Amino acid sequence: MSFLIPAAFGLAALAGPLIVLYMLRSRRQRIEVPSTLLWQQLDLPVSSAVPWQKLRLTPLLILQLLVLAAFVLTLARPFYTQQTLLGPHTVFVVDTSGSMAMAGRLERAKTLALDLITDLSEANQVSVVEAGPAPQVLVAFARDPELVASALAELVPTGGRADLSGAIRLARGLATPDRPTNVLIFSDGGDVPLPEEPVAGADYVMMDDIGPNLAITVWSLEPSTEGTTRAFLQVSNFSAEPASVRAEVMVNGLTAGFVDLEIAPLTDARQTTPIDAGPGDVVSASLLDSTDSLSMDDRASLVVGGGPDRAVSIVGNGSPFLAALVDAMPGFASANEGPADVLIVDGGALPEIDRPTWLIAPTSAPEGVTISELVRNTAVTYQRPGEPILDSVDLSEVAVAEAQVVVAPRWLTLVRAGEVPLILLGEVNGHRVAYFTFDLTHSNLVVQVGFPILGARILEWLGGGSAGAVSTEPAGAPIAMSAPAGTIAQVTLPDGSVRDLLTGTAAFTDTGQPGVYRIQYRADDGTLIEGPVAVRSFVADESEGSVRQIATGGGAIAEEEPSTLIREWAPWVIGLVLLLMAVEWWVGHQRPGWSRRPRRERSMAA
Amino acid sequence: MILTPELRARLERLSVQSRRRVSAQWAGRHSSRHKGESLDFADYREYVPGDDFRRIDHNLWARLGVLLVRQFEAEEELPLKVVLDTSKSMSFFSKFEVARVLAAMLAYLGLAGGDRVQLFAVPGDEGHAVRLGPVGRHLSQWPRLELWLESLQPTGSGSLASAVRRLSGEGTVRGSLILVSDLLTPDWQPALDGLAVGSGGVVLHVLGQEELSPDLAGDLRLADSESGGELEVSTSEDTMHRYREALERFALEASGRARRSGLDYVLVPALPGAPDQVLAALARAEAVR
Numbered sequence: 001m002s003f004l005i006p007a008a009f010g011l012a013a014l015a016g017p018l019i020v021l022y023m024l025r026s027r028r029q030r031i032e033v034p035s036t037l038l039w040q041q042l043d044l045p046v047s048s049a050v051p052w053q054k055l056r057l058t059p060l061l062i063l064q065l066l067v068l069a070a071f072v073l074t075l076a077r078p079f080y081t082q083q084t085l086l087g088p089h090t091v092f093v094v095d096t097s098g099s100m101a102m103a104g105r106l107e108r109a110k111t112l113a114l115d116l117i118t119d120l121s122e123a124n125q126v127s128v129v130e131a132g133p134a135p136q137v138l139v140a141f142a143r144d145p146e147l148v149a150s151a152l153a154e155l156v157p158t159g160g161r162a163d164l165s166g167a168i169r170l171a172r173g174l175a176t177p178d179r180p181t182n183v184l185i186f187s188d189g190g191d192v193p194l195p196e197e198p199v200a201g202a203d204y205v206m207m208d209d210i211g212p213n214l215a216i217t218v219w220s221l222e223p224s225t226e227g228t229t230r231a232f233l234q235v236s237n238f239s240a241e242p243a244s245v246r247a248e249v250m251v252n253g254l255t256a257g258f259v260d261l262e263i264a265p266l267t268d269a270r271q272t273t274p275i276d277a278g279p280g281d282v283v284s285a286s287l288l289d290s291t292d293s294l295s296m297d298d299r300a301s302l303v304v305g306g307g308p309d310r311a312v313s314i315v316g317n318g319s320p321f322l323a324a325l326v327d328a329m330p331g332f333a334s335a336n337e338g339p340a341d342v343l344i345v346d347g348g349a350l351p352e353i354d355r356p357t358w359l360i361a362p363t364s365a366p367e368g369v370t371i372s373e374l375v376r377n378t379a380v381t382y383q384r385p386g387e388p389i390l391d392s393v394d395l396s397e398v399a400v401a402e403a404q405v406v407v408a409p410r411w412l413t414l415v416r417a418g419e420v421p422l423i424l425l426g427e428v429n430g431h432r433v434a435y436f437t438f439d440l441t442h443s444n445l446v447v448q449v450g451f452p453i454l455g456a457r458i459l460e461w462l463g464g465g466s467a468g469a470v471s472t473e474p475a476g477a478p479i480a481m482s483a484p485a486g487t488i489a490q491v492t493l494p495d496g497s498v499r500d501l502l503t504g505t506a507a508f509t510d511t512g513q514p515g516v517y518r519i520q521y522r523a524d525d526g527t528l529i530e531g532p533v534a535v536r537s538f539v540a541d542e543s544e545g546s547v548r549q550i551a552t553g554g555g556a557i558a559e560e561e562p563s564t565l566i567r568e569w570a571p572w573v574i575g576l577v578l579l580l581m582a583v584e585w586w587v588g589h590q591r592p593g594w595s596r597r598p599r600r601e602r603s604m605a606a
Numbered sequence: 607m608i609l610t611p612e613l614r615a616r617l618e619r620l621s622v623q624s625r626r627r628v629s630a631q632w633a634g635r636h637s638s639r640h641k642g643e644s645l646d647f648a649d650y651r652e653y654v655p656g657d658d659f660r661r662i663d664h665n666l667w668a669r670l671g672v673l674l675v676r677q678f679e680a681e682e683e684l685p686l687k688v689v690l691d692t693s694k695s696m697s698f699f700s701k702f703e704v705a706r707v708l709a710a711m712l713a714y715l716g717l718a719g720g721d722r723v724q725l726f727a728v729p730g731d732e733g734h735a736v737r738l739g740p741v742g743r744h745l746s747q748w749p750r751l752e753l754w755l756e757s758l759q760p761t762g763s764g765s766l767a768s769a770v771r772r773l774s775g776e777g778t779v780r781g782s783l784i785l786v787s788d789l790l791t792p793d794w795q796p797a798l799d800g801l802a803v804g805s806g807g808v809v810l811h812v813l814g815q816e817e818l819s820p821d822l823a824g825d826l827r828l829a830d831s832e833s834g835g836e837l838e839v840s841t842s843e844d845t846m847h848r849y850r851e852a853l854e855r856f857a858l859e860a861s862g863r864a865r866r867s868g869l870d871y872v873l874v875p876a877l878p879g880a881p882d883q884v885l886a887a888l889a890r891a892e893a894v895r
Contacts, residue, residue: 028827028838034695034817035790036830036837041852046841 001078001569008075015068022061023052061090063584072438072578080484085203089141089179091171092148093151094155095164095187095207096132097325098475101157102188103209103293104131104375109186112151114204116184117145123566127174128152131187132385133160133476134509140174156510158512159296159538160476162190163386168199171318189548198551208547211293212239215543216247217268218298219285220472229277229304233285234270237263238544239292250284251277259285277304280533282516294545297538301494301516302472310463315438316348316360332459342462347439353428356462358437361404365547366428367485369408369435376402378417387414388473389425389457393450398422400445403438411435412480412506425461425466426506427482430521430531434458475514475536478507487521487529494536514538523558608710608752613881617711620885620894621719650674685781686716687773687807689726694738694831695790696760701815704876705786708810710755711881712784715894717745720887722781725751726773729764735772757842763832766797774800783807783869790859791832798863806891810884811860815875820849846851 003009033039092113100106117126120143128138128151139151164187171519184200218234237243247259256276261269277283286299312326313335320346326334333344344358345351353366365371380398383390395415403420410425424435440446445454481501483489489501491508494515500522501508511517511534519531609617653662653673661675690709696702707726716723725739737873739754740747766787784807791797798809828837839845857873864871872887874880888894 028737028825030827030829030836031822032829032831034698034788034831036703036828036833037790037792037794038849038852038856039828039837039839039857042839042845042848044837046847322835528677 001080004077004079004566004568006076008072008077011072011075012069014072015065018064018068019055019061022058023055028111029160060584060588063580063587067577067580067584070573070580074570074573076579078573079566080569081121082567083180084119084397085184085205086119086126087180087182088123088126089127089174089176089181090116091127091129091133091174091181091183092152093129093164093167093171093183093185093187093202094152095185096155096158096160096165096541097188097190098157098159098164098296099188099190099294099545100162100207101294101296102213102545105207105209106155106157106189108209109205109207112183113152114149117148120145120148125179127171127418128169129157129170129174131162131164131185132158132512133163134472134478135167135170136161137170137174151592156512157296158475159514159536159542160474160512161192161539161542162187164190164192165194166385168194168202172201185552189420189544189550193548194550202551202552204548204550208549210545210547212241212243213292213294213297213543213545214238214243214245214263214287214290215292215294215297215538215540216285216287216300217297217301217543218270219537219539220533221277221283221302221304225359229275230272231275231283231285232270232272233259233261234268235261235263235287236268236540236543237265240265245290246288247285248288249273249275250286251275251281253282253284255284258288264302279304294543296514297540297543300514300537302535302537303516305463310341310461311339312342312344312459313340314346315351316342316344316346317441319346319360319440319446321440321451321462322346322360323454325452327457328452329456329459333464336486337492342459353433356432356433357428358436358458358462361439361442365404365406366426366433367412368426368428368482369406369424371404371406371409372404373405375405375417375420378403378420380415380422381418382416384412384414385515386477388477389454389461390414393454395445395450396596398443398445398448400438401442402580404444406435406437410482410504410506412478425530427480427484430484430529432462432480432532433482434462434524442519472535472537473540476512477536478509479511479519479534480507481515482507483518483521483531484529487523489531490520490521490522492518492577493538511536607890608707608755609714613711614714616885617715618718620715628737642706649677651677661744686713686721686723686784687726687781688713688716688723688784689728689736689769689773689786690755690758691766691785691787691789691812692727692758692760692762693729693766693788693791694763695788696812698831699806699816701762701788701812701876704874704880705788705810705812706755706758707881708812708874708884709784709786710752711884712808713751713755714745714748717742717748717751723751725754726769727758727762728766728769728787729762730769731762735764755874765793766791767793767800768795770800784810785869786810786812788814790814793862794860798860798867798869801864801867801869805866806870806893807866808888808891809860809873811857811871811873812880813873814878815877818853818875820846822846865895 031162059384069302094109096106120126122143125141125143126148127140128148130136130138138154139147142148162277168183171183185204186207215236215238217236220232221229233247233248235245242265243263245261247261248255249259250259257273259271259273261271263269275283281304282301283304284299284301290298310332312332314322314509326332342356345362346360348363350362350364359366380395380401383395400417400422403421403422408421408424408426411424413421413424415423422437426433445451481489491499491501494513514537517534517536521529521531523529523530636664653675657675663674663676666672666674676708688709690705696705713723715727722743724741727737727739729735730737740750741749742751783801789811825840828839861871868890870893872884874884
């Protein structure tokens with residue numbers, strides 16, 4: 001036991017005067033009695049002339065000495081140290097990737113965090129960062145354990161991949177110079193190495209719970225040669241035991257068939273099955289009677305797209321690169337005659353937006369976009385991280401000779417040159433629109449390796465998916481929103497809950513749940529206009545549940561790492577003082593005097 | 607009113623019994639040491655000239671040839687002295703109130719039996735050892751006695767032994783004596799020894815409940831209410847045990863000294879039931895009937 005104020009023990013010297021008081025003869029209480037005749041016969045000890053007497057160790061003296069000792073102990077503030085991961089400011093970075101749903105990893109992480117916040121005191125602050133596909137700060141600089149617990153309770157596993165790097169960057173952003181901050185990472189490590197290891201100022205609490213798992217790793221539609229649609233199912237067995245599994249195939253929630261698979265350990269099993277589904281139908285597969293350690297990947301869904309071939313019409317300058325791109329895209333075809341499913345406007349005047357449209361530096365801006373000026377000789381400086389359209393597309397070498405400076409507050413900016421948006425996504429009149437603010441011929445984009453990929457993804461996004469299905473993106477990928485004027489967008493999540501979005505929301509980011517997201521627009525008069533459908537799938541890599549060690553560096557971000565907590569004994573010692581004082585009062589309460597019993601006498605006279 | 611009508615009615619059915627013969631100036635209901643005119647035969651004596659011829663026992667003269675005169679018991683009143691302790695020590699724990707009731711009760715009993723009752727208070731006022739109270743011979747005189755008793759206050763201090771000597775040395779007819787006191791005076795022993803009462807009596811030793819079983823705690827300085835002397839006492843189990851032993855010795859010795867002086871002794875706790883207790887004790891001792 002240590003003491004915060006050891007000098008308080010000097011007050012123990014008060015025991016001296018206390019003992020002296022007991023050695024001094026007390027001033028006796030004078031009581032008048034009828035006669036001292038009988039008392040004189042008791043052979044009472046003769047009083048001494050000296051004012052002091054031999055010390056008698058009475059219970060009262062012992063109690064008072066104990067009270068004094070306990071009081072001094074209270075003032076000395078005894079404490080003990082306790083090893084803890086909490087520092088003056090601790091940021092919990094909690095991984096909510098799909099693999100954290102395995103074998104209760106996330107629940108254990110939350111339990112550990114809750115255990116830690118029982119140590120929370122005025123000297124500690126806690127922040128919570130959710131490390132999901134889109135990291136976010138749930139609570140910052142909280143001293144209230146209830147607040148932290150409430151934030152932790154909100155954490156649910158997503159079906160996506162954790163952006164641990166982004167989460168750690170967020171956590172570091174919470175560091176303040178006046179308070180050492182350490183980061184506590186509750187994770188299974190993810191499958192993407194962090195850019196910086198060891199991670200300075202962090203501790204890693206590895207969630208390595210694991211169990212057998214069967215997962216739907218591929219669920220897609222492909223056109224058959226007979227003109228019908230076939231569903232392709234791949235189930236992976238991540239356990240060391242062979243497994244037999246039956247998958248139920250459903251169309252719009254109704255059973256359409258079953259697929260039985262025998263899967264050897266650590267292998268996949270695939271099967272194709274024809275389905276009878278039309279455009280807009282939701283086709284799902286779910287593993288039956290699966291009792292594995294990760295249930296989120298036991299179900300997969302997709303939405304049948306508009307058809308096997310979507311017509312693309314190119315108007316304006318008609319860059320040959322665009323025509324080549326359309327011709328190379330499976331499921332897309334140039335529309336020489338008739339209406340097109342997708343319109344590409346390569347420069348020139350802006351037509352009426354009545355279908356998905358790819359605008360490339362039009363002379364006038366669509367609704368929600370304002371062209372202010374032109375900027376020359378600029379280059380790409382920013383690609384939106386985590387954006388599926390830009391996945392594995394490197395635009396860092398792209399230079400632009402001339403670009404429009406546009407203001408589009410409700411559009412999602414994918415690529416920027418400084419503050420100038422170069423590629424944006426949005427919706428006009430309920431139709432998806434991709435907007436390039438520069439002419440392809442005024443840049444070197446078309447000669448970049450990534451252009452075909454970028455172009456293909458933009459076409460898939462505009463066309464609502466490839467191979468006959470609406471495009472499926474990993475859970476956590478945002479859904480670009482562009483509500484028609486005068487409407488409010490609302491999203492129905494896979495679990496059936498409905499979210500109303502604020503006017504002007506460019507993207508819906510709460511897409512951690514795998515499944516189908518239905519977007520509707522509510523007009524002022526209350527009528528609902530059906531919008532696009534988006535599908536988010538469980539990231540197959542997360543199903544493996546692999547665990548990775550993350551190297552961390554000691555020390556808090558600002559100062560030395562506080563690895564111990566000071567716990568004072570004050571409540572116990574104060575309780576002891578009060579108890580002793582109560583006992584001392586009780587013992588000392590027997591004061592001298594005649595009996596306090598009710599007198600039994602009464603007047604003898606009539 | 608000291609005595610309730612109910613108690614007075616009870617007392618009127620009782621009478622004080624003398625163990626010894628009474629010597630008095632007036633005829634009463636108690637046997638006198640003088641031979642008198644009652645119908646109760648007492649003794650014979652030889653005839654001397656001047657004796658009443660009617661008292662010569664002719665049968666004995668015929669049989670024995672000796673002139674013997676029959677003697678008869680004299681019917682005399684009982685001189686009853688009721689002495690009430692009015693020292694300051696009696697003012698505690700309702701002792702005086704109980705003692706006054708007891709004194710009144712026995713005085714009334716005497717009057718009801720036709721005895722000559724005289725009240726005394728010790729110590730007396732203005733330096734006198736005894737304060738003489740009124741004398742009564744009939745119940746009609748009870749209000750005067752009661753009034754006098756009511757006027758008494760337990761404020762005095764003085765020698766009980768001197769008072770007893772004063773009572774014994776008055777030269778008045780010796781009779782019965784009732785002493786109602788707590789005996790908490792340094793000369794209580796000679797006082798009891800000096801009570802050579804011719805016709806008996808009783809000592810009613812009145813002590814408060816707090817004196818019989820004191821409830822004291824702590825270090826105390828006890829001040830004597832009469833003398834003003836102080837005594838330091840540190841109470842403990844042992845101290846209280848020794849006090850109880852001293853109290854027992856005190857009562858035993860007082861009882862012994864009273865009996866040696868021809869008096870009954872009753873220890874009376876100063877409680878509301880004291881009159882009944884005293885009457886019961888006196889009945890057992892055949893002091894009242």
